Amino acid sequence: MNKKALIILADGCEEIEAVTPIDVLRRAGVEVTVAGLSGKVISGAQGIKLEADLLLSEYQPATLPDIVILPGGAEGARNLSGSSKVSELIKAMHGQKRLIAAICASPAVALSPTGILKDRKVTCYPSFEKFFPKDTVFLEDRVVVDDHIITSRGPGTALEFALKIVEQLVSKEKALTLRDGMLVKMQ
Secondary structure, three states: OOOEEEEEEOOOOOHHHHHHHHHHHHHOOOEEEEEEOOOOEEEOOOOOEEEOOEEHHHOOOOOOOOEEEEOOOHHHHHHHHOOHHHHHHHHHHHHOOOEEEEEOOHHHHHHHHHOOOOOOEEOOOOOHHHHOOOOOEEOOOOEEEEOOEEEEOOHHHHHHHHHHHHHHHOOHHHHHHHHHHOOOOOO
16 A cells, blocks of 8 residues: 655645655655645745645545645745644644654754754754754754654755654555665755
């Protein structure tokens, strides 16, 4: 059975952080659903229009996805944070220890308010760490995995983030095969 991923796009999201995980996960054979927070056409931080498969409000799976992914971008992260549906989904995923991945501003702005980062090691875009509570351990690593939570720094780490998601969701072997096939040189 294929793994299922849900990536939620909000206006103001960083396009690289949205498209890269979608692309890499589909290469890995993961069934990816792209949900738009407020519309099916999302306007990214750099003015690129992205089209979602459906609205988040229309997403009604029989079971929770294997992973939920939140791209960053300051405005995008704020929009995700302002959604009770996103918050409820994150808490439900956390309750079942399903994978939760966030990059750039989203770990601090969208995940932190849900309370799931208590005593967790995480990373985020520089300067957003001030939004983490004192009981969250901030690291400057490019990608951080703490149990079922994956966080990353920003646009330049999007490919490493996506490959780490594949490693955690599918297998390390699949992530290495994709890395080599895409000619990725990891730092």
